[in-house]
Amino acid sequence: MFRVNEDYLKLPGSYLFSTIGKKVAAYTAANPDKKIIRLGIGDVTQPLCPAVIKALHNAVDEMADASTFKGYSPDLGYDFLRNTIAQKDYKDRGCDIAADEIFVSDGAKSDSGNIQEIFSKDTKVAVCDPVYPVYVDTNVMAGRTGVYDSETGLWSNVIYMPCTAENDFSPELPKEVPDLIYLCYPNNPTGASITKDALQRWVDYANKNGSVIVYDAAYEAYISEDNVPHSIYECEGARTCAIEIRSFSKNAGFTGTRLGFTVVPKDIKTAEGVTLHQLWARRHGTKFNGAPYIVQKAGEAVYSAEGRAETQQQIAYYMNNAKCIYEGLKSAGYSVYGGVNAPYIWLKTPDKMTSWEFFDFLLETANVVGTPGSGFGPSGEGYFRLTAFGSYENTVEAIDRIKKL
Numbered sequence: 001m002f003r004v005n006e007d008y009l010k011l012p013g014s015y016l017f018s019t020i021g022k023k024v025a026a027y028t029a030a031n032p033d034k035k036i037i038r039l040g041i042g043d044v045t046q047p048l049c050p051a052v053i054k055a056l057h058n059a060v061d062e063m064a065d066a067s068t069f070k071g072y073s074p075d076l077g078y079d080f081l082r083n084t085i086a087q088k089d090y091k092d093r094g095c096d097i098a099a100d101e102i103f104v105s106d107g108a109k110s111d112s113g114n115i116q117e118i119f120s121k122d123t124k125v126a127v128c129d130p131v132y133p134v135y136v137d138t139n140v141m142a143g144r145t146g147v148y149d150s151e152t153g154l155w156s157n158v159i160y161m162p163c164t165a166e167n168d169f170s171p172e173l174p175k176e177v178p179d180l181i182y183l184c185y186p187n188n189p190t191g192a193s194i195t196k197d198a199l200q201r202w203v204d205y206a207n208k209n210g211s212v213i214v215y216d217a218a219y220e221a222y223i224s225e226d227n228v229p230h231s232i233y234e235c236e237g238a239r240t241c242a243i244e245i246r247s248f249s250k251n252a253g254f255t256g257t258r259l260g261f262t263v264v265p266k267d268i269k270t271a272e273g274v275t276l277h278q279l280w281a282r283r284h285g286t287k288f289n290g291a292p293y294i295v296q297k298a299g300e301a302v303y304s305a306e307g308r309a310e311t312q313q314q315i316a317y318y319m320n321n322a323k324c325i326y327e328g329l330k331s332a333g334y335s336v337y338g339g340v341n342a343p344y345i346w347l348k349t350p351d352k353m354t355s356w357e358f359f360d361f362l363l364e365t366a367n368v369v370g371t372p373g374s375g376f377g378p379s380g381e382g383y384f385r386l387t388a389f390g391s392y393e394n395t396v397e398a399i400d401r402i403k404k405l
């Protein structure tokens with residue numbers, strides 16, 4: 001009889017957003033007349049912008065013509081996109097990143113889940129708490145997280161870095177030195193951001209201790225303040241310790257189109273004398289056949305003058321929603337965080353409700369779906385996340401309903 005990977009059996013429950021999806025589906029089936037407003041999962045609602053649609057149409061036409069048809073994409077990405085990213089996301093910001101250090105993929109979720117594969121099984125991992133669940137779950141699958149304590153919701157072999165209102169959602173540098181540190185800024189789920197000086201301290205810490213930082217910058221396009229870095233490579237020394245993950249999902253509405261990339265500088269060397277760049281290239285080549293040509297052409301269009309202007313309008317639209325949520329809840333007496341450099345608003349649940357109690361209460365009384373903070377980790381207990389990715393009309397209606405509770 002076959003046996004399964006026992007590490008998968010250690011995963012508690014289902015994936016956070018699947019659990020929420022099932023609960024909402026059950027409520028909707030029992031209450032078909034209610035208008036549910038979904039501000040739970042961070043999924044965009046604005047259509048792809050005209051520059052992207054035009055690029056998609058053109059690329060589809062190329063696929064219909066034998067002289068321009070494309071088969072497999074290069075597994076690391078087409079040069080036209082890697083060169084554009086290197087120039088616009090990095091060189092234009094003064095960051096020393098070359099096109100061949102950029103690995104194009106089908107999205108940041110896969111990359112942030114897969115990157116742990118190139119590290120040894122005894123790698124000690126540090127995560128913020130609360131945290132995007134993919135980082136922890138994929139390390140559980142890899143068998144390096146130890147034993148799960150269902151009382152505390154903690155894994156014995158993970159270093160948790162609590163982020164709460166008391167420390168302004170900024171984790172301390174860990175005393176026990178991790179091998180791999182996951183940081184996400186602007187942060188999902190708390191909406192917190194990091195200053196360049198604070199990020200420099202993490203880079204210095206990693207270089208001093210021989211740690212690697214996986215820096216998830218999926219929400220960088222939402223940064224509005226000047227002292228907040230868009231890339232970890234704005235920090236001195238990041239080339240020797242940091243991997244950066246980026247996404248087109250939130251900056252250009254590609255959640256259903258799928259495109260992202262990971263930067264692995266050639267300067268991060270392992271104790272065995274190989275580079276992480278070599279290993280990630282080997283992994284990519286073996287397990288991935290490249291993001292679709294038409295999608296990479298769409299990604300390239302995001303960097304055109306039209307694409308830039310149009311996607312900036314989308315971001316402004318969502319950030320107007322964020323303001324509406326933030327100010328609406330604040331005026332209703334809630335303690336609210338985030339929403340300035342990020343499309344997420346993080347709030348304290350009222351009346352000492354647990355995160356899941358507030359989830360049920362909001363769903364049943366206001367027909368609004370959010371995400372329970374405890375689903376992101378034990379330090380998220382008593383908090384709740386709302387996303388700014390809904391339509392403006394629904395966002396206003398949701399906040400009006402919450403204010404009336």
Ligand code: MLT
Binds near residue numbers: 040041043109
């Ligand atoms: C979220 O809601 O946290 C995100 O949409 C999840 C993701 O990007 O995979």
